Amino acid sequence: MTGWQQVLPLGAGASLPRWVADARxxxxxxxRLAEPEDLEARRFxxxxxxxxxxxxxxxxxxxxxxxxxxxxxxxxxxxxxxRWASRWDQTDPERDLDRxxxxxxxxxxxGDAEWxxxxxxxxxxxxxxxxxxxxxxxxxxxxRSIAVVGARAATAYGERIAxxxxxxxxxxxxxxxxxxxxxxxxxxxxxxxxxxxPTVAVLxxxxxxxxxxxxxxxxxxxxxxxxxxxxxxPGSSPMKRRFLQRNRLIAAAAGATVVVEAGWRSGALSTxxxxxxxxxxxxxVPGPITSPSSEGCHRLLRREAVCxxxxxxxxxxxxxxxxxxxxxxxxxxxxxxxDLAGRVLDAVPLLDPRSAQSxxxxxGLPLExxxxxxxxxxxxxxxxxxxxxxxxxxxxxPPTGRGQ
Amino acid sequence: MTGWQQVLPLGAGASLPRWVADARxxxxxxxRLAEPEDLEARRFxxxxxxxxxxxxxxxxxxxxxxxxxxxxxxxxxxxxxxRWASRWDQTDPERDLDRxxxxxxxxxxxGDAEWxxxxxxxxxxxxxxxxxxxxxxxxxxxxRSIAVVGARAATAYGERIAxxxxxxxxxxxxxxxxxxxxxxxxxxxxxxxxxxxPTVAVLxxxxxxxxxxxxxxxxxxxxxxxxxxxxxxPGSSPMKRRFLQRNRLIAAAAGATVVVEAGWRSGALSTxxxxxxxxxxxxxVPGPITSPSSEGCHRLLRREAVCxxxxxxxxxxxxxxxxxxxxxxxxxxxxxxxDLAGRVLDAVPLLDPRSAQSxxxxxGLPLExxxxxxxxxxxxxxxxxxxxxxxxxxxxxPPTGRGQ
Numbered sequence: 001m002t003g004w005q006q007v008l009p010l011g012a013g014a015s016l017p018r019w020v021a022d023a024r025x026x027x028x029x030x031x032r033l034a035e036p037e038d039l040e041a042r043r044f045x046x047x048x049x050x051x052x053x054x055x056x057x058x059x060x061x062x063x064x065x066x067x068x069x070x071x072x073x074x075x076x077x078x079x080x081x082x083r084w085a086s087r088w089d090q091t092d093p094e095r096d097l098d099r100x101x102x103x104x105x106x107x108x109x110x111g112d113a114e115w116x117x118x119x120x121x122x123x124x125x126x127x128x129x130x131x132x133x134x135x136x137x138x139x140x141x142x143x144r145s146i147a148v149v150g151a152r153a154a155t156a157y158g159e160r161i162a163x164x165x166x167x168x169x170x171x172x173x174x175x176x177x178x179x180x181x182x183x184x185x186x187x188x189x190x191x192x193x194x195x196x197x198p199t200v201a202v203l204x205x206x207x208x209x210x211x212x213x214x215x216x217x218x219x220x221x222x223x224x225x226x227x228x229x230x231x232x233x234p235g236s237s238p239m240k241r242r243f244l245q246r247n248r249l250i251a252a253a254a255g256a257t258v259v260v261e262a263g264w265r266s267g268a269l270s271t272x273x274x275x276x277x278x279x280x281x282x283x284x285v286p287g288p289i290t291s292p293s294s295e296g297c298h299r300l301l302r303r304e305a306v307c308x309x310x311x312x313x314x315x316x317x318x319x320x321x322x323x324x325x326x327x328x329x330x331x332x333x334x335x336x337x338x339d340l341a342g343r344v345l346d347a348v349p350l351l352d353p354r355s356a357q358s359x360x361x362x363x364g365l366p367l368e369x370x371x372x373x374x375x376x377x378x379x380x381x382x383x384x385x386x387x388x389x390x391x392x393x394x395x396x397x398p399p400t401g402r403g404q
Numbered sequence: 405m406t407g408w409q410q411v412l413p414l415g416a417g418a419s420l421p422r423w424v425a426d427a428r429x430x431x432x433x434x435x436r437l438a439e440p441e442d443l444e445a446r447r448f449x450x451x452x453x454x455x456x457x458x459x460x461x462x463x464x465x466x467x468x469x470x471x472x473x474x475x476x477x478x479x480x481x482x483x484x485x486x487r488w489a490s491r492w493d494q495t496d497p498e499r500d501l502d503r504x505x506x507x508x509x510x511x512x513x514x515g516d517a518e519w520x521x522x523x524x525x526x527x528x529x530x531x532x533x534x535x536x537x538x539x540x541x542x543x544x545x546x547x548r549s550i551a552v553v554g555a556r557a558a559t560a561y562g563e564r565i566a567x568x569x570x571x572x573x574x575x576x577x578x579x580x581x582x583x584x585x586x587x588x589x590x591x592x593x594x595x596x597x598x599x600x601x602p603t604v605a606v607l608x609x610x611x612x613x614x615x616x617x618x619x620x621x622x623x624x625x626x627x628x629x630x631x632x633x634x635x636x637x638p639g640s641s642p643m644k645r646r647f648l649q650r651n652r653l654i655a656a657a658a659g660a661t662v663v664v665e666a667g668w669r670s671g672a673l674s675t676x677x678x679x680x681x682x683x684x685x686x687x688x689v690p691g692p693i694t695s696p697s698s699e700g701c702h703r704l705l706r707r708e709a710v711c712x713x714x715x716x717x718x719x720x721x722x723x724x725x726x727x728x729x730x731x732x733x734x735x736x737x738x739x740x741x742x743d744l745a746g747r748v749l750d751a752v753p754l755l756d757p758r759s760a761q762s763x764x765x766x767x768g769l770p771l772e773x774x775x776x777x778x779x780x781x782x783x784x785x786x787x788x789x790x791x792x793x794x795x796x797x798x799x800x801x802p803p804t805g806r807g808q
Binding site: 387 | 561564565689690691692693694698699701706710711713720723756
């Protein structure tokens with residue numbers, strides 16, 4: 001991405017491509033222009049509609065306070081326009097569509113019959129579009145579905161369980177949703193495919209990419225018998241932050257999320273965390289407490305996750321209705337965090353809850369500011385209340401094995 | 405035990421042994437005369453005091469309605485007297501005390517300084533006396549204690565975890581309470597002893613017995629460095645039902661109960677169940693879901709048990725205060741169950757809750773009677789409500805490996 005100067009790719013008066021005026025194509029253009037984590041872009045397009053938003057992007061007029069909607073500021077809008085303009089040259093939704101159609105794919109946009117109901121829970125963080133390959137109906141497949149996720153660095157135990165869950169869900173006619181990654185994800189998809197059950201892979205790259213390369217055959221099978229889905233247009237590369245954003249789609253599309261194996265700071269925990277934040281039930285498969293690959297699962301079990309030992313127990317999760325879904329939080333929890341909140345965060349313990357009063361000492365801040373900081377952190381999903389005190393929510397980081 | 409005819413061991417006018425008049429010795433006599441599971445005996449002695457109760461037992465007068473206290477009936481009292489009289493000949497608390505003192509032991513009675521506070525939670529099901537060996541103060545040892553229990557048929561994994569918990573608790577200065585059985589219990593005690601930490605074994609036989617025989621050296625070490633406790637007088641044999649009763653003492657004496665490994669129907673679950681019923685926190689150590697030896701733990705984790713992976717997490721259980729301890733239930737859940745309740749019980753599923761309405765069909769009883777039966781079953785701790793329906797509480801059965 002370019003820096004922060006305002007880039008004006010089109011000269012004033014240059015004519016805009018005709019797809020700008022087509023709302024569906026314009027929407028697809030935005031899925032190229034903005035990163036999945038770019039909440040500013042979603043807000044910008046949401047307020048103006050995709051075509052008008054593109055026209056504004058192409059206009060050389062300086063940003064004025066008058067044009068800002070609620071939640072926007074001149075400064076942030078100026079930065080946003082510069083960011084999106086930097087991808088203008090690469091953007092051609094007609095070419096992207098052609099590429100997808102050549103692969104037998106299709107796009108699904110918000111409001112389309114195939115758009116999964118659960119994505120509405122993302123509330124402002126919904127994807128611009130889904131690029132889809134495979135014979136199943138996406139909305140129908142998500143209707144009775146379990147996300148089976150876990151670490152890439154899985155053990156033989158974990159992979160065995162994941163594939164048994166996929167088989168069991170398939171046998172019950174339920175859909176296995178996962179991320180097609182190495183380890184748990186792949187095993188879950190394979191189990192589902194083996195049982196002839198529906199399965200959906202949500203990728204962190206274009207649906208034309210075979211990533212990870214060793215899963216090329218699996219992805220091909222998923223395109224033929226299941227579904228492969230991405231919010232990124234064809235050709236997009238898998239990038240670290242895209243995996244975290246992808247996780248929110250898995251969490252929202254599935255009826256419940258089950259973590260099979262996850263290290264202490266595994267990225268799979270972020271999927272569970274997302275699911276929980278939007279009010280979806282979560283489960284975790286236990287393992288030997290001597291296995292670092294199960295530490296994240298045990299951590300979840302010490303919180304709200306239900307202990308899952310087979311597919312029928314996973315399906316029971318679908319019957320749980322959360323009385324109090326936590327409010328959806330922005331896509332990037334650390335984004336927009338004040339210095340104050342950051343300082344308070346450093347003083348919040350990872351596991352054992354600590355009272356606001358005792359955070360005062362650790363943070364070196366007055367109680368009033370600690371309270372304000374905590375409120376901010378809770379809003380960002382970084383801190384959770386527990387037993388009258390406060391502790392950190394699981395970190396959203398990509399799998400790195402055992403951290404601490 | 406003899407049948408049900410009224411046995412009159414002392415002829416009318418024969419003089420009673422002098423210990424009958426000594427309240428402490430009379431109390432000890434009752435711990436010989438009545439089985440731990442004999443609630444009727446506790447009620448009988450509770451209403452009259454131990455000496456007067458013995459005098460009534462020795463009297464040949466037929467039972468009259470006039471002498472019955474609340475909760476007693478002529479019929480039940482007649483049976484009770486016959487039952488207790490059948491052990492009269494074996495009863496000599498002075499001899500029992502001599503035997504205990506010869507081993508360096510002592511007795512602790514309700515109200516004594518060493519009587520563990522937690523036993524009061526048993527509410528009508530407290531033991532008559534505790535026969536104790538070992539250098540520790542029993543009440544002090546129970547103050548900050550965790551029951552570490554589990555299957556006799558433990559795996560190497562389970563034994564390793566149990567001994568690590570014992571070590572960790574000992575390092576933290578907390579007491580490991582267990583039952584000195586093969587498998588998990590022994591490993592927990594050994595860990596505690598290895599760390600020099602306090603540990604208490606509660607036996608289902610006399611404290612002079614080395615049971616299981618292969619734990620003779622362990623029991624010796626416990627007598628020298630920890631505590632060995634039983635509600636049964638010296639010489640008493642370990643019997644199946646005594647193990648279940650022993651479990652209630654472990655659950656009540658400890659601050660919290662952690663199950664390390666337990667099969668689907670392991671007796672260790674009864675300890676957790678007891679702890680839960682009297683409002684004590686319970687924890688369970690997860691294991692591979694492929695291991696039958698962890699099935700009971702996972703079953704607990706799907707209920708109220710907290711996931712425990714180390715000693716510090718076990719100690720955190722002590723901070724949990726249950727807002728709503730379930731009401732204590734009688735010692736023997738099936739005791740006094742009506743035919744109606746028994747019929748309803750057969751129709752209540754083991755795991756997946758079923759509505760009262762759907763139990764109607766299965767039980768072949770009108771809804772009103774099903775409701776009455778369910779109420780009875782809940783009172784007996786045999787059935788628990790879940791998600792608007794009903795299912796069975798874990799069965800209280802001695803360890804038999806994997807059932808189902």
